[in-house]
Amino acid sequence: MLIAWAITYSAIVGGVKAGIERAAKIMMPILFIMVLILIGRTIFLPGALDGVNYLFQPDFSKIMDLKVWAAAYGQIFFTLSIGFAIMLAYSSYLPEKSDINNNAFMTVLINCGFSILAGIMIFAVLGFMAHEQSKELTDVVSAGVGLAFVTLPAAINELPAPYILGPLLFLSLTIAGLSSHISIIEAVTSAIIDKFKIARKKAATLVCGIGALVSLAFATNGGLLLLDLVDYFTNQIGIVLACFIEVILVVMVVKAANIRSYVNNVSDFKIGGWYDICLKFVSPAILAITLFNTLKTTVTDGYGGYAQSDLLTLAGACLLCL
Structure with a gap:
């Protein structure tokens, strides 16, 4: 290390x-x-x-x-x-x-x-x-x-x-x-x-x-469990949540069309209007549904099938806030 x-x-x-x-x-x-x-x-x-x-x-x-x-x-x-x-x-x-x-x-x-x-x-x-x-x-x-x-x-x-x-x-x-x-x-x-x-x-x-x-x-002896906990709450919840917020802010503040116009001006090959559709509708919808389902499953079923899943879920939520 x-x-x-x-x-x-x-x-x-x-x-x-x-x-x-x-x-x-x-x-x-x-x-x-x-x-x-x-x-x-x-x-x-x-x-x-x-x-x-x-x-x-x-x-x-x-x-x-x-x-x-x-x-x-x-x-x-x-x-x-x-x-x-x-x-x-x-x-x-x-x-x-x-x-x-x-x-x-x-x-x-x-x-x-x-x-x-x-x-x-x-x-x-x-x-x-x-x-x-x-x-x-x-x-x-x-x-x-x-x-x-x-x-x-x-x-x-x-x-x-x-x-x-x-x-x-x-x-x-x-x-x-x-x-x-x-x-x-x-x-x-x-x-x-x-x-x-x-x-x-x-x-x-x-x-x-x-x-x-x-x-x-x-x-430590509990390092593997801690690693699994961080991996789950970071990968499947934290990053998805961060990307959902970023997409919403980009669409509302910067505007998808403005981004596409800029990158096309400095690039050899161009991206089409499908980019706007994905950024405005497809990506936010899929991210929101996925995030909601993951959170629902984690809250109702607990995390990882461990005996102390409620405590681990709470610990994961604290890690997510950090």
Whole structure:
């Protein structure tokens, strides 16, 4: 944990060019190569293709399940860093006449492409695990943080050469986590620098120092439960709520047509009137329905099926307010 914070602190203090950009140029290619190596090794294992087929086999009965939509929104918002100021922080560093449409398109395309590659890697491993244990894939899959810290380690132990593939997999997860960590801390640091007009090093020391102290809670015996709690209330409620409020404010104050006009003026390819419709009607409606259903389910059924779900729900609500 100390090493992760030290790397993050160094990247933030170094600034955008010397710190964050340099770290991304090193970490992202390494992560991509490691994922490709893992796919190449696991895809030919017995049962691996069954896992991959399960990943890409659609279940249209889930299309009206609002829990699926909530999870999908939380996933895409988190991986694209939408809803918690990261995009605002990094966009402020772009040149004034940047091709916004092209940048947005490439960001989404690369993000989704890499997510698919990561999914292939994980489900190939799970398919092999199910084959080795003579179980259905659904019997070995667990959702949330349990997948990374319980299911995958158990699956790795059954792989050929686990002493090589295991460290490679978790090094990949570490690099992915570090890159996200740096981007989140930069968003907070950038806001403090702009608001209070203090030096970057001082702001980074303040943010990273407080963050490091708070993160100690995740290293305790109850850290996994706390991580799952934060993940649920942040991803499926907090980010969705933030994006809903942002969409409403943008539509009412900035106006969708004004945004479309500006980005089209500085971009090579143009976006059409469908953007206005999505921003005014489609996105707010889906976000509102999804958020209402998630809140209703959380309040009525409790969180996570734990014995003390009421207490955990209250704790999650407090975290959400923070």
